Amino acid sequence: MSITYCGGxxxxxxxxxxxxxxxxxxxxxxxxxxxxxxxAILTIDAHTVKITSRNGKELSxxxxxxxxxxxxxxxxxxxxxxxxxxxxxxTNEAKAxxxxxxxxxxxxxxxxxxxxxxxxxxxxxxxxxxxINGNDLTTNSMSERRKMIKNLGEILELPMPPNxxxxxxxxxxxxxxxxxxxxxKVILLDGEGIVAKEIQSTWQEGKRSTSWIKVKNWRAVxxxxxxxxxxxxxxxxxxxxxxxxxxxxSVKNGLSAxxxxxxxxxxxxxxxxxxEQFFYIHPSICIEVQFLHVYxxxxxxxxxFSQWLLQTSPNECTWEKFVISQFTFPDSxxxxxxDKPLWIIDDKQVIKVEYLQYLREVxxxxxxxxxxxxxxxxxxxxxxxxxxxxFQKNKPDYAPASIKTFWDEGIEYMLCNDxxxxxxFGNQLALxxxxxxxxxxxxKPDEIVLDLDPPxxxxxxxxxxxxxxxxxxxxxxxxxxxxxxxxxxxxxxxxPLPEDIFSYQETRMFTDFLGHYLxxxxxxxxxxxxxxxNRQNRLYLDFVQHSEGKTIIVPYSPRGxxxxxxxxxxxxxxxxxxxQLKDFTIETVPNRIKRLGCAFKDYxxxxxxxxxxxxxxxxxxxxxxx
DNA sequence: GGGAGCA
DNA sequence: TGCTCCCAACGCTGT
DNA sequence: ACAGCG
Numbered sequence: 001m002s003i004t005y006c007g008g009x010x011x012x013x014x015x016x017x018x019x020x021x022x023x024x025x026x027x028x029x030x031x032x033x034x035x036x037x038x039x040a041i042l043t044i045d046a047h048t049v050k051i052t053s054r055n056g057k058e059l060s061x062x063x064x065x066x067x068x069x070x071x072x073x074x075x076x077x078x079x080x081x082x083x084x085x086x087x088x089x090x091t092n093e094a095k096a097x098x099x100x101x102x103x104x105x106x107x108x109x110x111x112x113x114x115x116x117x118x119x120x121x122x123x124x125x126x127x128x129x130x131x132i133n134g135n136d137l138t139t140n141s142m143s144e145r146r147k148m149i150k151n152l153g154e155i156l157e158l159p160m161p162p163n164x165x166x167x168x169x170x171x172x173x174x175x176x177x178x179x180x181x182x183x184x185k186v187i188l189l190d191g192e193g194i195v196a197k198e199i200q201s202t203w204q205e206g207k208r209s210t211s212w213i214k215v216k217n218w219r220a221v222x223x224x225x226x227x228x229x230x231x232x233x234x235x236x237x238x239x240x241x242x243x244x245x246x247x248x249x250s251v252k253n254g255l256s257a258x259x260x261x262x263x264x265x266x267x268x269x270x271x272x273x274x275x276e277q278f279f280y281i282h283p284s285i286c287i288e289v290q291f292l293h294v295y296x297x298x299x300x301x302x303x304x305f306s307q308w309l310l311q312t313s314p315n316e317c318t319w320e321k322f323v324i325s326q327f328t329f330p331d332s333x334x335x336x337x338x339d340k341p342l343w344i345i346d347d348k349q350v351i352k353v354e355y356l357q358y359l360r361e362v363x364x365x366x367x368x369x370x371x372x373x374x375x376x377x378x379x380x381x382x383x384x385x386x387x388x389x390x391f392q393k394n395k396p397d398y399a400p401a402s403i404k405t406f407w408d409e410g411i412e413y414m415l416c417n418d419x420x421x422x423x424x425f426g427n428q429l430a431l432x433x434x435x436x437x438x439x440x441x442x443x444k445p446d447e448i449v450l451d452l453d454p455p456x457x458x459x460x461x462x463x464x465x466x467x468x469x470x471x472x473x474x475x476x477x478x479x480x481x482x483x484x485x486x487x488x489x490x491x492x493x494x495x496p497l498p499e500d501i502f503s504y505q506e507t508r509m510f511t512d513f514l515g516h517y518l519x520x521x522x523x524x525x526x527x528x529x530x531x532x533x534n535r536q537n538r539l540y541l542d543f544v545q546h547s548e549g550k551t552i553i554v555p556y557s558p559r560g561x562x563x564x565x566x567x568x569x570x571x572x573x574x575x576x577x578x579x580q581l582k583d584f585t586i587e588t589v590p591n592r593i594k595r596l597g598c599a600f601k602d603y604x605x606x607x608x609x610x611x612x613x614x615x616x617x618x619x620x621x622x623x624x625x626x
Numbered sequence: 627g628g629g630a631g632c633a
Numbered sequence: 634t635g636c637t638c639c640c641a642a643c644g645c646t647g648t
Numbered sequence: 649a650c651a652g653c654g
Contacts, residue, residue: 336627336628337627376641379627379640381627381628381640382627390639390640390641391640391641391642392640392641393640393641393642394640394641396627396628396629396640397628397629398627398628398629411641427627428627428628429627451654453654530645530646530647530652530653530654531647531652531653532652532653540653540654542653542654544644544645544646544653544654545654547643547644547645548643548644549642549643549644550643550644550654627640628639628640629638629639629640630637630638630639631636631637631638631639632635632636632637632638633634633635633636633637643654644653644654645652645653645654646651646652646653647650647651647652648649648650648651648652
């Protein structure tokens with residue numbers, strides 16, 4: 001066997017999985033989530049960190065955040081260390097976005113790279129350990145290597161399974177004993193697929209091995225053929241959008257040689273037209289095509305022929321069915337009326353599965369704010385366009401038993417602590433999620449939220465002005481504050497506090513002080529006047545809203561308003577005259593997170609406790625003096 | 627969205 | 634079988 | 649006590 005030295009000139013070619021349509025199922029195998037990113041080997045010695053791609057390209061300078069993170073780890077006793085894994089842009093526990101990492105890999109401008117590294121860092125997901133302490137482990141069995149990875153992860157406190165909301169940039173893959181559990185997880189979280197690994201297998205350099213088997217999480221669409229490309233053999237695919245034929249992509253792979261020749265003959269013989277490049281054919285031949293996901297509206301990623309649809313008429317291949325086919329959910333998640341329209345934005349419908357997809361996309365950032373809080377949802381059983389809506393707190397009898405509940409004042413509240421529950425709420429058409437400021441069972445708030453709601457959208461600039469004034473005060477007090485849109489017409493300031501320390505009476509002293517400061521500084525802009533008729537067009541500082549029993553819209557909750565607004569965490573730099581609330585919707589927020597990250601990612605990492613205590617004692621003193 | 631109560 | 638109804642409810646403040 | 653506000 002050959003030994004590869006760290007820092008040497010040898011290029012380590014990774015062991016590769018073999019593609020199978022189905023995973024082997026036995027106790028000799030373990031199952032891992034397959035992430036869509038760059039396969040890479042991480043080599044760390046006392047002086048250098050190297051990230052090497054599958055084709056031997058050096059990636060560490062393109063992803064400097066990984067090296068920076070590693071340099072802060074205490075690895076001395078493990079060096080030289082070599083890890084096998086995937087460099088990814090993590091969406092959730094079981095999904096990575098290939099386009100984001102690919103785009104990152106193409107950046108060359110240093111300033112842009114470091115900006116991205118800071119706001120939307122990529123992560124290295126470890127699934128194998130090749131060397132530790134300089135000892136070669138590649139001839140050890142997979143199960144032995146796995147044990148050592150787990151051990152290393154525990155010592156270094158690296159997250160497992162991966163979590164995009166965790167600041168650690170090296171994270172560990174989970175290894176499942178149960179195939180169905182792994183598949184269920186991947187389908188639930190819209191992942192790429194799984195890799196099955198034989199427990200006795202060794203790590204074989206540069207080899208495509210049948211000890212590692214990859215299985216993809218395919219989506220499938222029924223469509224018809226419109227053309228054959230003479231040059232490259234690609235077949236154009238389309239569906240009906242009303243009466244119009246709409247292209248959805250093209251496919252070449254997946255056909256046997258026999259099927260391929262049948263298909264090409266069929267198109268040539270029935271062609272309605274022919275030019276230099278294509279044979280064209282009217283809708284008649286229907287096929288099912290598998291793909292991983294759709295990009296740019298009408299291109300399929302990794303399309304594959306899966307079967308002939310001889311019994312299907314082209315009329316049955318519709319755009320609506322195509323949209324639904326993109327989103328698969330495990331059988332354990334029951335979804336009714338998948339195509340029900342919930343919002344209509346400029347003639348474009350957002351249907352129920354697209355809403356569920358939104359929830360799944362933001363879940364890693366949304367769920368932490370719902371965790372262990374008594375939930376009030378607003379349900380729109382006929383979508384946001386209909387007048388009928390109602391609040392719901394109590395767990396209905398038909399809710400799944402798996403949902404955790406908490407009794408408070410005669411109400412059995414539901415807690416939304418996991419993605420399954422979130423999707424259940426989504427299927428129930430809960431479009432808005434509201435929570436109090438304290439965790440279930442606690443009497444003291446863990447945050448202050450200030451609601452800056454202008455009298456109407458025309459006066460939105462007042463909310464901006466108030467937010468920026470409050471930011472100035474917070475900066476001068478050295479208190480860290482966060483800002484988000486309400487999803488409707490205003491802004492909200494969040495101030496995280498340590499849990500269960502300060503009382504509502506104390507936070508009230510602070511909001512009173514802030515309110516009085518603002519109205520005395522800008523009496524024409526802000527008011528604390530309760531009576532509407534006395535407010536004129538001033539912004540009402542409803543700081544009374546901050547008390548026990550009151551609720552506030554949760555970050556990343558959608559709103560049941562016509563433009564599908566989302567309560568969106570913002571960066572302070574974005575708060576200015578150019579801010580447009582209509583830009584923050586269920587259509588835009590998932591991409592926003594990919595481009596800019598979550599603006600609240602430090603929310604539970606800041607400690608406002610000591611400074612808030614100081615400010616309070618100052619306010620208390622002021623009160624006794626006056 | 628889904629159950630219950632009712633005709 | 635189809636219809637209608639239900640699904641929250643608190644606290645603060647000015648008069 | 650009650651209306652008005654969120």
